[in-house]
Amino acid sequence: MTDHTPDGSKGHDAHFVPKKPAAEVDSELQFHLEQRIQENIARGMSPDAARRAAIERFGDVDDVRDACMRLLAEDRRAEARRDWLDDLRQDVRFALRSSLRAPLFSALAVATLALGIGANAAVFGTVKSVLLNALPYGNADRLVRIYSPFGTSDRSGALSAGTVSDIRERQHSFERLAAFLPARDGIYMGDQPQIVKSMFIEPGLLRTLGVSPLRGAGFRDDDGNHDTTTVLMISYGAWQRLFGGSGDVVGKTVRLNGIARTIVGITPRQFVPPQDDADFFQPLSIAPFMRDPVSVRGSHNFGFVGLLKPGVTAEAANHELNGIGAEIERLFWKDNRGFRLVGIPLRDAMVGDTRVPLLILLASAVLVLLIMCANLAGALLSRTISRRKEFAVRVALGAGRGRLVRQLLTESVLLSAVGGVIGLLLATVGLRLLRGLALTSLPSYADLRLDTGAVMVTSALALLTGFAFGAGPALSVGRADPQGTLRDESRGTSETRRTRRARGVLVAAQIALCVSLLAAAGLLARGLWTITTAPLGFDTHDLLTFTLQLPNSTYPDAASRVRLHDQIEQAVRALPGVKDVAVASQLPTKVTNSNGLFIETAPWAANAAVPFITTARVSDDYFKTLSIPVLEGRAFSTIDRADAPPVLIINEAMARKFWPKGDAIGARVHVGPPDPKAPWITIVGIVQNTRNDPTRLSPEPMMFFPQRQAPFGDNVIIRTASDPVGLTATVRQAIAAIDPTLPMYNVATLDDVVATTFAPRRLPVVLMTAFGALALLLSSVGIYALFATMAASREREIGVRIALGATRRGIASLILREGGVWMIAGLAVGSVGVLFVGRFLRTQLFGVPELDPIAIGAAMSVLVACAALALLAPIRRATSVDPITVLR
């Protein structure tokens, strides 16, 4: 009986605090009732009566008990939450303090994290917008693109009107089908004439895709059935650009290609057609194409999209289309086999060739992230080792190990959270850069933004990274033996064999990943180098090019167009600074037209596919202007008039392929849809090969026809004496002098035109090299840290060795041997990685071997050189250890 408190209690009973709410409430209420019963008995009641009276006075015991228990349980939960939050707040404060105490480490960690996470966020944002986000169509998952492929790729091949109609009649897989023609240049007459992209689509296309107009009613089903279309729809972009987004644009009449047409709708903001992009959409009907007996099966221009019936898979539809293709081949292509039809999901068709480069990028971003984790784990490990004593003291003072682990994890997660936030900012900047660099090489629907999904994935990634590189060191603290650590003073600050091995493995892993990444960058760069430096077969420098748009109203027939070409060539050739000038259907390296080839003396076997040959129509001076040598025969000239015998010129590749005996000159052919009434065309010349697709090394066979005999396409190519761009204004004036209404656009040097072809190829190389450099930097820091701590931890031993007469060279080789093992292990594992990388990149290398010694050798030597640099400082420090200082 010691301390009586004023309230009569004997003080705090720490040993009796009921754990469960039920127990606490029960014992409190029981105490109340018992006290009341005792008092009642003291007043003279019988025990039974006393109990009854007490309960009556208390009220409904069960009710009160329930109410109290509910309140108490809520209270306890709130308290637990408060405790947890308190702990967290304390941990975060602690983590902040200890991060600030090691500012260099923290800054380095945050910077590393920001770079790694930023790179990943940017790449993931891109991958998501291209490969994961839904197409901007309501029926995105049920859409199939139909191709009639020729050549190797199944992802191209437009259809003829006849085929479109045949598929419509026979198919059972699709609910709707809609055809369209590729976008073409047109003249929109606003305040002044402008070149716009215009595209013919069947009125049902939007409904097939599951898109409704943003404004206006859109097309009616019969809108295409007029000889001249009088209605059109405009894209959101055109609405903003050409009409300032004005509200009353629907119903307005505008002039497109010289004809007044009424706007009946605007497509939604996100909308892009399944192919190309366009400002204007005009209604299409295939009926007129069906009436032309030659082009009905001979002109392959139509894109075709179908909406699958519910429950029908794309594979089933593809199977049905294969069957229809075989049937069409039997019926219409008896003499020239090889006609096929395929259906592939529209998404795959639109993603096209970007899938592989994007996946490569994603893989390399993940590699960088792994290197980063390994690096940070290594750094945190050595920091943990240097703090081991602090932890031992805290464990000895009663800190829970769980709590210590939690604190360390809080620290690493805090670092990664800060790094993640900065990384997101970097990613936003990076995506903006990427948009400039890559937009032309990505599908048109790709919207490069960090949306909520990408931000969430990045945040998760940051937290995960924090756990990943924090877990190892944290657990090693959990395992540590505080007594041993405290007793053995010298060991408190040095590494154990186990942690040294852990660091070695981390560094080896970094080296392996880094070698793979560098080799990949090297291989891709070599591929790009090979393809861009390989000669195209003509001189691309000092060439100015532009496109003219000849209105049908002013130049209705072939003769008027040829006359204009002649006038332009004469006027331009007379300009000072101009050496040569030519007009071609399409620019070199950009020729997309192709025609079936039939040789008079060698008809195709019944089961052989007709070869399609890339075809250009060029003016007389084309070969001279481009400096393409004529190897045999002659170039075109003024004698190849419309009424002269038809002629063509072929390139060397074509001559080799079809006339291996060298008898091409004088041979006669038919091209295009077989038309027995057409006259034979005679080969009059063979020119040197040019590569039409700069991303392919081997030149393809090509045919050239004289513009004079069938003018088509109006691209002007000018060979200048000096800077081509400087000549633009003069040329523009010369053209305007001939016809002031003639729009001249796409003005560019041919060098630029070729460069844009490589843009999609350049993107992965640039990014990959950036990742490689990042990985190299991170790995070098990792290697430096490994050797620095290794040397520091053995300072005493080195001092003894030096005192006992070891040479500096001996000391250096001691350190090198120990660290070098890990480097060699890393390089060995990395070589295996290089094998996989080569296999993975095979399709992107353009003939550079998968195990190209130059690329891989360069990757290895760059890494070894950086590693050697990173080694230098620690080794110098180790060899200059002063035995007296250390041993004292």
Place this chain on the structure above:
Amino acid sequence: MFAKKSGLLQGTVELLILKTLSWGPMHGYGIASWIESSTDDVLRVEEGSLYPALYRMTRKGWIKAQWRVTENNRRAKYYSLTAEGRRQFRDQTSGWQRFATAVSLAVTSKTAPSWAK
């Protein structure tokens, strides 16, 4: 004793508890007994309803609980005022006094309203 059947407002119960504890820490039974005796047993219905009020007040941070041993060596839960509880007690007491005076003024008024004349 309190709540429903007594016609007492929730706030009144809390004020009475605060008043009781202003003398010093006490357990639920003690609080109930003191309120009953100090009001001449006028407020003497269902002591049980006191407890939910105590738990609610604990939660609001006005009072805190501690297990102690009584003079008779029994364990009981003692409640005491927190700083916030003392402040509440002051505020509520003056509020109650103003309220009671006002009501009493009206109820005992000898001046008839104009319309009753």
